[in-house]
Amino acid sequence: MLLEGSCQCGKVQFSVESETPYPFMNCYCSICRKLSGGPYGCNLMGKRETLKVKGEKYLREYHARVRTPGEKVRISEGQRFFCGECGSHLYLLDDRWDYGVWPNAAAIDTPLPVPPEDTRVHIMLAYKPDWVPVPETGRHCREYPDISIADWHEHHGLTVRGAVPPKKRATAKPAATKPAKQRAATKPAKRASSRKSAARA
Numbered sequence: 001m002l003l004e005g006s007c008q009c010g011k012v013q014f015s016v017e018s019e020t021p022y023p024f025m026n027c028y029c030s031i032c033r034k035l036s037g038g039p040y041g042c043n044l045m046g047k048r049e050t051l052k053v054k055g056e057k058y059l060r061e062y063h064a065r066v067r068t069p070g071e072k073v074r075i076s077e078g079q080r081f082f083c084g085e086c087g088s089h090l091y092l093l094d095d096r097w098d099y100g101v102w103p104n105a106a107a108i109d110t111p112l113p114v115p116p117e118d119t120r121v122h123i124m125l126a127y128k129p130d131w132v133p134v135p136e137t138g139r140h141c142r143e144y145p146d147i148s149i150a151d152w153h154e155h156h157g158l159t160v161r162g163a164v165p166p167k168k169r170a171t172a173k174p175a176a177t178k179p180a181k182q183r184a185a186t187k188p189a190k191r192a193s194s195r196k197s198a199a200r201a
C-alpha cells in the first residue's frame with residue numbers, strides 16, 4: 001500500500017510503497033524515544049526504489065550515537081532524515097540494507113492498518129524508563145526481537161502484496177539521497193537483518 005507522510009510544518013512530504021505497513025513493533029530504546037519525542041518509537045518498512053520526497057532541501061540527516069556501557073560511543077551508519085525546519089523525524093535509510101526505507105510510523109498520514117493487540121512486539125524493554133507503560137499482551141523482548149518486520153507480516157499473513165504494478169515501478173523517480181559510498185559485498189545475515197528492521201541502532 002502507498003504510505004504518505006509529512007513533517008509537522010508541512011515543508012517535507014514523502015511517499016513510499018510498503019508491503020509491511022503494520023505498526024506492530026514498539027521500541028523503547030533511548031534512540032527511538034529521544035528522536036521520536038515519545039515513550040517509544042515505531043518504524044515501518046517500505047521499498048526504497050519507490051521513495052519519493054518533496055521539499056528535499058529541508059531534509060537534514062542525523063547519525064545516532066550508540067552508547068554501550070564500557071564501549072566507545074559508536075556513530076550509527078543509519079541515515080535518519082528529519083525536517084530541518086520543524087525537527088520531525090521522518091524515515092531512516094541504511095546502505096547496508098539498501099532495499100528498504102524505515103518510515104517513522106508517527107510521520108505517516110495515511111491511516112495505517114491496526115495490528116491485532118496480542119501480536120504486538122515490545123522491544124528493548126531493558127532500556128525503558130519506569131514511567132512508560134507496556135501492555136501485558138503481545139511479545140516482550142529485553143533487547144532485539146527474534147523476528148524482523150517482514151517475518152512478522154509473513155507469519156501473521158498480513159503482507160500486502162502487489163503494491164506497485166511493475167510498469168509504474170520502473171518509471172518511479174527515486175528520491176535523490178546520498179549515493180552509497182560503500183555497499184555490503186554480501187547479503188546481510190538474517191539475524192542482522194532482524195536487528196536492523198527492529199532497532200536501527
Ligand SMILES: [Zn+2]
Nearest residue numbers: 007009083086
Ligand atoms: Zn517540517
Ligand SMILES: [Zn+2]
Nearest residue numbers: 027029032199
Ligand atoms: Zn529503538
